[in-house]
Amino acid sequence: MEKATDNELMVRVKAGDLERLGELFDRHHVRLFNFMVHLVNNRQLAEDLTQDVFHRMLKYRESFDPQHTFLSWMFRIARRVSQDHWSRIQPEAPKFIEQDGDAPESACEKPGPDEVLILSQDLEMLGKALAGLATEKREILILSQIERLRHEEIARILGCETGAVKVRVHRALKLLRAEYLTLMRGREQAV
Amino acid sequence: MKCEEARIQLADLVTGEASQTSTKKLEQHLMDCAGCRREFAGLGELSAGLRMMEPTKPPGSLRIGFESMLQEAIRNPRSLENGAISADKTGRSANLRREDEPSIHGWLGKLVMQHRWNLAGLAFCCLTTACLQLATPADPISIASAQGKSGRKSSEQLAEVREFRRFYAELLEMRERKSGISVVLPVPPAPRSENVRAVRG
Numbered sequence: 001m002e003k004a005t006d007n008e009l010m011v012r013v014k015a016g017d018l019e020r021l022g023e024l025f026d027r028h029h030v031r032l033f034n035f036m037v038h039l040v041n042n043r044q045l046a047e048d049l050t051q052d053v054f055h056r057m058l059k060y061r062e063s064f065d066p067q068h069t070f071l072s073w074m075f076r077i078a079r080r081v082s083q084d085h086w087s088r089i090q091p092e093a094p095k096f097i098e099q100d101g102d103a104p105e106s107a108c109e110k111p112g113p114d115e116v117l118i119l120s121q122d123l124e125m126l127g128k129a130l131a132g133l134a135t136e137k138r139e140i141l142i143l144s145q146i147e148r149l150r151h152e153e154i155a156r157i158l159g160c161e162t163g164a165v166k167v168r169v170h171r172a173l174k175l176l177r178a179e180y181l182t183l184m185r186g187r188e189q190a191v
Numbered sequence: 192m193k194c195e196e197a198r199i200q201l202a203d204l205v206t207g208e209a210s211q212t213s214t215k216k217l218e219q220h221l222m223d224c225a226g227c228r229r230e231f232a233g234l235g236e237l238s239a240g241l242r243m244m245e246p247t248k249p250p251g252s253l254r255i256g257f258e259s260m261l262q263e264a265i266r267n268p269r270s271l272e273n274g275a276i277s278a279d280k281t282g283r284s285a286n287l288r289r290e291d292e293p294s295i296h297g298w299l300g301k302l303v304m305q306h307r308w309n310l311a312g313l314a315f316c317c318l319t320t321a322c323l324q325l326a327t328p329a330d331p332i333s334i335a336s337a338q339g340k341s342g343r344k345s346s347e348q349l350a351e352v353r354e355f356r357r358f359y360a361e362l363l364e365m366r367e368r369k370s371g372i373s374v375v376l377p378v379p380p381a382p383r384s385e386n387v388r389a390v391r392g
Contacts, residue, residue: 018265025257033249047249051256058264059271126240144206145241151208169202173234180237 006070014061024070025054031147032078038142039082041131049085053078071149072156079139079157086135125187129180137172144169192220197227204231205238 006027012020032053036046056077064073130138143154151169155162197220203209204217221228263270303310
């Protein structure tokens with residue numbers, strides 16, 4: 001027997017068969033939890049926010065549109081939950097301002113030959129570099145690189161054009177590289 | 192293809208979303224441009240590194256909380272409407288508390304958590320007192336009283352206990368009066384009336 005797709009399950013949830021959400025939880029709670037962990041850098045908080053996402057999935061199940069993917073809908077809710085969290089703790093500092101025009105391009109515009117990255121499995125440092133980025137940069141990198149969503153889906157989640165997603169992914173990667181190199185240099189100096 | 196355009200398209204190439212046509216164009220550009228080649232290598236390594244990051248395992252309580260919320264929603268669909276995700280001062284949201292129905296368990300738990308150190312201290316004191324009580328040898332009067340209270344409750348036995356108690360008090364007074372002489376109280380014998388009479392005589 002073929003397994004039901006995410007969309008089919010969510011359509012059933014929407015129709016009132018709430019128990020089907022359990023299957024969607026089984027499939028996606030790990031990635032959703034990791035998305036939150038990367039965004040808030042706190043496991044306990046990430047757990048609470050993940051729970052909040054599933055609660056909202058039930059509460060706002062009517063808003064699910066089967067013409068789009070379940071994943072984009074789920075991550076849109078997740079993003080809203082994390083936005084609400086940030087606005088609760090720092091209402092004066094909105095974290096999700098899109099910064100298409102003000103990214104510090106010069107920081108890594110022309111990398112020298114010595115700056116070509118040699119990751120050599122240094123994923124811990126990469127994780128720290130990722131955690132050091134602004135939330136919206138981190139978010140787009142998680143969605144595109146870790147969750148491997150298509151640019152089209154990310155565009156739907158962020159509410160922007162696919163072209164804009166490509167530009168943002170590129171800029172975020174460059175910023176990540178700059179952050180990573182800064183950390184690496186700091187470590188080398190400390191040694 | 193210009194460098195600027197190529198570098199934006201690199202994101203597609205890195206994520207494997209580039210079409211065949213644009214991939215060919217990009218590859219041609221990378222052959223000719225050392226700067227873009229270097230950039231592609233750097234971004235490619237970063238992307239690969241991000242994809243290699245191990246996912247964090249969620250705690251088991253996430254599933255428990257979810258299942259509890261789901262069962263509640265199935266039992267009472269209106270709970271979704273009333274339910275609210277609240278947050279404390281640190282911004283940490285609490286697990287699906289219903290604000291309109293404060294739970295007694297929630298209040299109790301909060302109270303216990305607030306005073307956990309006081310409660311621990313109190314428990315420690317009680318335990319210590321109990322241990323000291325057990326470690327102290329019981330005096331014969333208490334034994335006699337206890338026997339009188341719990342076991343044989345005849346009036347004769349109670350009278351014996353009272354008499355024995357008086358005798359013991361007299362002995363203590365005697366020791367105080369003759370403070371120069373050390374009176375070592377012997378371990379009193381069992382509270383039998385003939386023993387008491389013998390000592391007093």
